[in-house]
């Protein structure tokens with residue numbers, strides 16, 4: 023049998039954008055998927071809850087051997103239910119990752135949980151078709167993150183997943199530099215490396231560095247303290263619980279994702295809470311204020327999150343008041359600054375004090391900075407580097423720093439989502455494109471049609487105009503039989519705009535051919551075009567126009 027000479031690497035998301043990480047590795051017809059992530063929608067995605075990658079490539083790419091997950095962040099697992107709905111393939115992940123996936127699948131189709139399998143870490147490789155997959159532990163801001171070593175017929179590929187090198191990581195699960203060096207000596211053909219913080223110089227500070235800041239903030243707080251953080255940061259959750267005990271405060275977890283992550287973490291022994299430390303939110307509110315600590319969701323200002331509700335006095339259990347301290351212990355994901363700002367304004371208005379990472383050092387990133395990335399490349403000594411996980415500026419910063427490695431630095435291949443890369447022992451380059459894009463999902467977990475979204479945007483931007491036209495088969499009705507209804511367009515009929523618009527419509531009908539007049543679809547299209555042109559000329563606006571035709 024003739025063996026293919028290339029391994030194909032196809033990112034369906036995550037390159038040139040933040041989120042939707044999904045990589046396909048293909049050898050001949052044998053395919054392996056690494057991660058299946060989502061992206062949070064922007065303000066322009068009206069009524070959209072989740073954005074996932076277009077998965078159509080997977081329908082025709084060949085034989086799917088399985089999905090291997092590097093860790094449980096939403097940008098790596100959020101699209102998995104949608105992938106599994108189309109392809110029932112085995113999914114491999116570490117215990118914490120699968121715990122989160124299981125919870126997620128319950129919202130969709132519980133039967134799919136039978137597809138989940140534990141990913142062995144550090145031991146024997148997992149054989150999936152021509153791919154022997156070894157998972158190695160790495161430090162990140164969520165428990166049980168792994169780097170994947172893919173032994174393939176063309177050579178060894180290291181898929182780093184999200185990682186940093188923090189040697190202070192307290193949960194005994196850390197990036198092992200000796201293992202990376204050993205891999206480098208065995209020979210690595212290509213690295214697909216996390217670029218998130220490639221444009222930050224130096225070294226990402228260790229998780230241990232946030233302890234003194236929290237310690238001081240808890241010691242000096244006269245009343246209640248609320249901390250909002252990423253729910254998946256179990257190490258920080260544990261640290262806050264330890265500090266709460268030290269400062270004689272009870273802890274309440276508030277918000278469904280905070281409670282959910284804590285439950286999975288506790289079940290796996292990753293979160294150790296002394297008896298009596300945890301109380302429910304109602305009990306915590308009834309304690310003397312200086313004895314309560316709340317860990318709440320809402321670090322991105324999401325309008326339905328616990329902290330956002332608390333900030334406007336709309337939370338069922340927790341109230342904020344004069345002298346309470348709110349600590350924002352997370353980075354703002356690009357796009358959520360405004361929502362966070364609004365929330366902070368409300369909190370301040372209620373008399374709370376708000377401190378964030380810029381003032382206090384209560385947050386460190388989960389991703390390696392430039393010096394760490396250089397060190398990892400130096401240890402792995404790959405022939406090729408494909409920067410992944412970032413917008414183009416992070417990918418190119420990763421490329422630049424790889425170029426600074428003095429001897430034996432990798433050859434860098436800058437690729438984009440949808441590129442098909444061919445990797446052989448001597449070459450790595452983009453050879454084709456595959457269909458990619460964003461798929462919008464709303465609260466019903468169903469897909470939102472692109473056309474629908476465009477209409478919502480148009481209505482939100484320039485409003486809606488509905489001309490109602492009564493026509494008889496015999497001929498033109500006078501303009502008096504034409505009405506125009508509008509919403510969100512113009513409040514008043516300035517300069518006789520609608521009067522003139524009616525005339526435009528009447529002229530349009532008058533000059534229509536009998537064929538057009540007899541066909542509702544054709545007539546609507548004609549009226550739409552003529553009215554659109556007229557309104558654009560007169561108002562510079564493009565409202566959504568929906569003609570209604572009444573046959574007499």
Ligand SMILES: [Zn+2]
Nearest residue numbers: 093095162184
């Ligand atoms: Zn991550």
Ligand SMILES: [Zn+2]
Nearest residue numbers: 095097098184
């Ligand atoms: Zn990520």
